[in-house]
Amino acid sequence: MNDKTPRRGGFRHIFGVPAVLAIISLVGLIAALVGDGWLDFLSWVTLGVPIAVMFWAYGRRRQAKA
Incomplete structure (x- = not known):
């Protein structure tokens, strides 16, 4: 399996992080x-955590494209 192959996951894998961010917010x-x-x-x-996660994910995505 290479890095471009999408991973399959269950409900917790897909909605786990968004649910935690919603609760924190x-x-x-x-x-x-x-x-x-x-x-x-x-x-x-707690309201800064979702913003920090957004910037972290954006930076990680930009590194993956380079």
């Missing part, structure tokens, strides 16, 4: 709405 949104102080910090961190 939901925690961040709720923390931003209900709290102050350390909950503000929690919301910034």
Whole structure:
């Protein structure tokens, strides 16, 4: 099997990372709405995680094309 062959996976393999990112985002949104102080910090961190993952995936994809 070479690198260009698509991998097959189950439900968890396909939707695992998006589901985790959705839960992290939901925690961040709720923390931003209900709290102050350390909950503000929690919301910034949890809402930054999906953005960081997006940049990481974009960089990884660009390296694979080169």
